[in-house]
Amino acid sequence: MAFRLSTISLAGLVLIPSFAFIIRNLVNRKRTHLPLPPGPTPVPLLGNILSIKADEPWVTYTQWKAAYGDIVYSRALGQEIIIINSEDVARALMEKRSHNYSDRPRLATILPFGWGYNTGFQPYADRWRLHRRCLHQAFRADSVSHYRPMQLRKARQLCLSIFETANSSEGNVLGEELVLHVQTFAASIIMSATYDYETLPHNDPLVHIVERALDLAIKFMTPEKAAILGFLPILLHLPDWFPGSVKSESKLSQKYSDDMVEVPFQHAMKSIREGTAGRCMISETKVDEELEPDSRNVLEKALKDSSATAFVAGAETTASTILVFILMMVLNPRVQKKAQAELDSVIGNGRLPDYSDRPSLAYIDAILRETLRWFPVVPLGMPHTATAADVYEEYHIPKGAILVPNAWGMSRDETKYPDASEFKPERFFNGEGELNDDTVVYSFGFGRRVCPGRYLADASLWTAIVSLLAIFKFSKCKDEAGNDMEVVPQWTTGLTSYPRFPCCIAPRMSGLDKEALVSLIHTSGSGV
Ligand code: HEM
Numbered sequence: 009m010a011f012r013l014s015t016i017s018l019a020g021l022v023l024i025p026s027f028a029f030i031i032r033n034l035v036n037r038k039r040t041h042l043p044l045p046p047g048p049t050p051v052p053l054l055g056n057i058l059s060i061k062a063d064e065p066w067v068t069y070t071q072w073k074a075a076y077g078d079i080v081y082s083r084a085l086g087q088e089i090i091i092i093n094s095e096d097v098a099r100a101l102m103e104k105r106s107h108n109y110s111d112r113p114r115l116a117t118i119l120p121f122g123w124g125y126n127t128g129f130q131p132y133a134d135r136w137r138l139h140r141r142c143l144h145q146a147f148r149a150d151s152v153s154h155y156r157p158m159q160l161r162k163a164r165q166l167c168l169s170i171f172e173t174a175n176s177s178e179g180n181v182l183g184e185e186l187v188l189h190v191q192t193f194a195a196s197i198i199m200s201a202t203y204d205y206e207t208l209p210h211n212d213p214l215v216h217i218v219e220r221a222l223d224l225a226i227k228f229m230t231p232e233k234a235a236i237l238g239f240l241p242i243l244l245h246l247p248d249w250f251p252g253s254v255k256s257e258s259k260l261s262q263k264y265s266d267d268m269v270e271v272p273f274q275h276a277m278k279s280i281r282e283g284t285a286g287r288c289m290i291s292e293t294k295v296d297e298e299l300e301p302d303s304r305n306v307l308e309k310a311l312k313d314s315s316a317t318a319f320v321a322g323a324e325t326t327a328s329t330i331l332v333f334i335l336m337m338v339l340n341p342r343v344q345k346k347a348q349a350e351l352d353s354v355i356g357n358g359r360l361p362d363y364s365d366r367p368s369l370a371y372i373d374a375i376l377r378e379t380l381r382w383f384p385v386v387p388l389g390m391p392h393t394a395t396a397a398d399v400y401e402e403y404h405i406p407k408g409a410i411l412v413p414n415a416w417g418m419s420r421d422e423t424k425y426p427d428a429s430e431f432k433p434e435r436f437f438n439g440e441g442e443l444n445d446d447t448v449v450y451s452f453g454f455g456r457r458v459c460p461g462r463y464l465a466d467a468s469l470w471t472a473i474v475s476l477l478a479i480f481k482f483s484k485c486k487d488e489a490g491n492d493m494e495v496v497p498q499w500t501t502g503l504t505s506y507p508r509f510p511c512c513i514a515p516r517m518s519g520l521d522k523e524a525l526v527s528l529i530h531t532s533g534s535g536v
Pocket residue numbers: 127128129130140143147317318319321322323325326329385386389390391451452453454455456457458459460461462464465
């Protein structure tokens with residue numbers, strides 16, 4: 009009896025919002041007389057959820073492009089979702105009409121799991137504007153050059169760590185070892201740029217606090233869980249023994265998130281008070297002493313929250329892109345050889361490259377662009393929401409609809425990128441042999457919500473790519489008979505995605521040992 013009762017009440021909780029949605033939708037449609045964008049036929053209640061590839065939804069959306077076009081209407085559990093499959097449509101809506109498409113969906117998991125601090129989830133309102141001001145001050149194009157010596161130092165440290173791992177295993181590096189080195193590199197750059205905090209190479213206590221919060225959040229902050237919690241908010245209050253309850257997980261996640269926001273911020277504030285802080289996001293943000301206490305508190309809170317977001321948004325995305333780059337080098341020896349020939353002709357082998365070499369290394373820049381294109385590590389960008397109903401071409405865009413920019417689909421546009429599934433840096437050169445103006449900006453999002461960390465990310469990626477190419481040759485692992493082993497990367501799923509794969513990493517310079525590498529690093533300048 010108890011079972012039947014709870015089944016009925018659960019069904020009721022699911023059905024009522026769905027009927028409300030259907031009725032609201034019918035009323036709105038009557039008012040507009042315009043069709044919705046085309047899309048697959050939804051089934052009652054679930055919408056189109058069952059026809060989407062759960063681990064690679066961008067693949068399904070790109071197939072929908074072939075069937076329905078650049079703008080596709082779909083539904084998931086009562087939510088209207090519009091997939092944007094072309095850069096032109098994304099710009100027409102999210103940039104040219106950014107006043108209407110800069111909001112974010114209110115995911116039901118955000119506040120209960122302690123993620124209300126995050127810039128990326130802020131509604132389009134004053135608090136978000138203040139966050140953007142703090143991020144802009146620290147990471148705008150003309151501020152980030154200051155971080156270059158630190159980024160270069162950390163890229164060379166990354167090479168040293170990889171060298172040691174490869175050296176101890178005859179060149180064969182396991183997928184998880186590579187992931188760890190690259191993630192440490194990306195995390196240490198963000199911790200330095202935001203908090204002027206120098207991370208330890210292993211088991212850093214502050215990085216641990218951040219990762220603990222992220223690990224838990226990744227499990228619970230999925231779109232499916234948000235949809236379920238949106239229907240059944242009662243799951244937050246039911247006792248732990250009740251199937252589906254998330255009461256204790258949400259409390260734990262809140263605590264971990266609070267620590268993640270507070271602990272590194274207090275560390276930076278202490279250094280500022282003691283007069284030992286170097287340049288970083290916290291020390292750079294002008295909190296005017298003259299401000300009223302209330303305004304000062306609001307600004308300090310925005311600074312604290314947006315700096316925590318910088319880590320969350322910047323570390324994994326940067327690391328994931330470098331992992332894609334290494335995978336591409338393993339799978340495309342021709343490209344790797346050509347890049348190293350360019351490096352040898354410009355730099356020689358007596359020193360390591362630095363930022364001053366960038367204008368002379370066009371092919372390396374093309375590799376960076378092709379890496380961002382070949383697999384945008386935020387394949388579906390971040391969703392934007394329509395603040396008001398709108399009309400685009402002949403279609404009605406309902407108020408509250410979620411717009412999903414399918415960056416992966418844009419990167420597979422055969423008219424712009426012939427043989428799009430191949431890794432070809434040459435596609436970024438014009439007829440005169442110069443780099444063209446496609447910098448794959450769509451991989452960093454659109455309009456007023458575009459990634460504020462893109463300039464910092466660009467410099468981190470370039471310096472990692474150029475340093476790794478200067479020192480190492482990446483190839484497939486060999487089996488006992490000396491044959492190349494097939495590479496089968498395992499891709500993670502979530503808001504971001506990266507490949508995990510073993511590979512063989514050997515120094516390019518014959519006889520290079522650790523001592524020689526350390527000495528090469530020390531004698532190479534920072535060239536800034
Ligand atoms: C390869 C590295 C990176 C990639 C591919 C990337 C990509 C993105 C994308 C696609 C978005 C969503 C934009 C939109 O809504 O249209 C975004 C947002 C954001 N990114 Fe990045 N990002 C990277 C690195 C960084 C770094 C290094 C930082 C910080 C220093 C950062 C901070 C942020 C923040 C705070 C947001 C939220 C913006 C908002 O909602 O207003 N990102 N990023």
